Amino acid sequence: SGRLIGTVRTGDHDTWALLEPLVHEIVDGLLAPTGVRYQLNYRRGVPPVVNDEASTRMFESAIAAIGPDALSDTPQSGGGEDFSWYLEEVPGAMARLGVWSGVGPQLDIHQPTFDLDERALGVGVRVMANLPLAAAGAL
Incomplete structure (x- = not known):
């Protein structure tokens, strides 16, 4: 078993909204061929700073x-x-x-x-x- 922790940063709201499904897709794509099971807990944290x-x-x-x-x-x-x-x-x-x-x-x-x-x-x-x-x- 193992645990991987990281953060994802972006500079705009549109990308910020797209990241969670993209991370799920990437992790699934990487691990599917190996048969490794995983649980992904994606927490959307601090939003990007977007100046008016x-x-x-x-x-x-x-x-x-x-x-x-x-x-x-x-x-x-x-x-x-x-x-x-x-x-x-x-x-x-x-x-x-x-x-x-x-x-x-x-x-x-x-x-x-x-x-x-x-x-x-x-x-x-x-x-x-x-x-x-x-x-x-x-x-």
Whole structure:
């Protein structure tokens, strides 16, 4: 006997909805030729973070008002984020505050070695202060 535990992540609701039957199909297809019996307990956990378009534009305006160096593109994270539960209820957007100084290795934020470049905090405060102006169309 054995036990396999894992997570499945996706970036949109349509794919999220399709994954459970797909996982069942894949596991069944892999194990059927071997005669191995299995029990699959698929639990749909945290939904994907899907930013609302209008809210994203407000964030972009709030960031752009600080200056061109305040915005940086970053690869999408594969981590689960419970902020998605809020976005299931109300339109909104999530943005990540970059906290790496640009020197040395980028350390994971969920590890004891994490090192915050505190200069990022001022940028975050200015972005949040600009958001009401962006929402009002003043930026």
